Amino acid sequence: MKASLPLASPVSADPDRSRDRIQFSDADFRIIADLAMRDFGLFLTPAKRDLVYSRLLKRLRALGLEQFSDYCALLTSAQGEVERAAMLSALTTNVTHFFREDHHFKLLREVALPPLIKSARDGGRVRIWSAGCSAGQEPYSLAFTLLSLCPEAARLNIRILATDVDPEILAKAETGLYPDDERKAIPEAMRKFIEPAGANRFKVAATARELITFGKLNLIENWPISGPFQVIFCRNVAIYFDKPTQAKLWARFGELLSPGGHLCIGHSERVAGAAEPMFRPVGVTAYQRIAGIAGERAARSTMETSLQNISSARQEGHPK
Numbered sequence: 001m002k003a004s005l006p007l008a009s010p011v012s013a014d015p016d017r018s019r020d021r022i023q024f025s026d027a028d029f030r031i032i033a034d035l036a037m038r039d040f041g042l043f044l045t046p047a048k049r050d051l052v053y054s055r056l057l058k059r060l061r062a063l064g065l066e067q068f069s070d071y072c073a074l075l076t077s078a079q080g081e082v083e084r085a086a087m088l089s090a091l092t093t094n095v096t097h098f099f100r101e102d103h104h105f106k107l108l109r110e111v112a113l114p115p116l117i118k119s120a121r122d123g124g125r126v127r128i129w130s131a132g133c134s135a136g137q138e139p140y141s142l143a144f145t146l147l148s149l150c151p152e153a154a155r156l157n158i159r160i161l162a163t164d165v166d167p168e169i170l171a172k173a174e175t176g177l178y179p180d181d182e183r184k185a186i187p188e189a190m191r192k193f194i195e196p197a198g199a200n201r202f203k204v205a206a207t208a209r210e211l212i213t214f215g216k217l218n219l220i221e222n223w224p225i226s227g228p229f230q231v232i233f234c235r236n237v238a239i240y241f242d243k244p245t246q247a248k249l250w251a252r253f254g255e256l257l258s259p260g261g262h263l264c265i266g267h268s269e270r271v272a273g274a275a276e277p278m279f280r281p282v283g284v285t286a287y288q289r290i291a292g293i294a295g296e297r298a299a300r301s302t303m304e305t306s307l308q309n310i311s312s313a314r315q316e317g318h319p320k
């Protein structure tokens with residue numbers, strides 16, 4: 001995993017290192033790293049071993065297990081699916097906030113949304129996807145931006161899809177409830193889309209919530225959704241994946257985006273690999289899907305590469 005990956009706190013800050021460590025063998029680490037890659041595309045290099053230890057120790061304690069080997073046995077058992085999801089939650093961060101990386105919302109306001117709103121007002125269909133939406137601040141920020149330009153959005157064919165692999169964080173997102181101290185990240189003019197909800201909390205107003213459909217979706221598996229999308233936000237998620245998984249993800253987004261559609265990714269991410277010719281950079285970590293021959297040729301070749309990867313993975317007996 002890359003140095004910039006926002007996993008747990010630095011090893012030196014890990015209080016468990018000074019105590020007797022529960023044995024965490026190379027084999028235990030390998031099992032966990034392989035499962036994390038197989039199920040979630042999560043790329044754990046040996047350099048992350050101490051971080052994995054400290055994060056998963058909490059899971060062992062919660063489950064009343066004394067050995068990592070017992071934990072690995074649970075993960076690989078027929079009942080392991082639920083714990084594998086909990087493992088992912090423990091290993092990744094859900095950090096997010098309203099209007100994070102504000103330059104993307106400026107791009108939406110000033111460039112991407114006006115023609116889409118015009119098209120929707122003329123009867124067109126507009127779809128926006130927040131992929132890896134965490135606790136919901138990202139799709140709600142998208143909804144606020146949209147509503148500030150198009151108050152009647154709910155009556156038009158404009159919708160936002162918000163997905164994440166973590167069902168717990170999705171359940172939180174769906175409530176639309178946040179602590180009051182998150183209010184300050186929302187521009188004043190958009191605070192009309194939130195309302196007090198008692199006990200130092202606020203709730204996203206129904207006008208914004210009704211634009212969004214939340215759903216569980218693992219980005220490295222099949223996507224039971226149909227495009228095209230005109231805007232895709234997938235920010236600070238691909239950072240967990242290795243380069244080939246990232247390259248495949250960009251290509252899949254390229255295939256789902258309408259020509260001229262926008263892709264916004266995280267501050268330390270970059271579209272690279274075979275999908276690169278499908279996009280042109282249009283700002284900081286923002287891309288536009290290229291229409292025409294170059295983009296289509298790239299789409300075809302990335303599709304062929306994906307098919308080859310799938311067939312060679314099958315031959316090697318790897319899930320991809």
Ligand SMILES: C[S@@+](CC[C@H](N)C(=O)[O-])C[C@H]1O[C@@H](n2cnc3c(N)ncnc32)[C@H](O)[C@@H]1O
Pocket residue numbers: 039040041092093094095096097100131132133134135138163164165166169217218219220234235236237240266
């Ligand atoms: C750091 S948060 C990013 C939230 C938001 N996009 C932002 O930038 O503020 C990363 C999110 O990616 C999700 N995630 C990690 N692996 C995933 C996968 N394989 N498929 C879908 N979501 C994944 C995590 O559950 C987490 O909620």
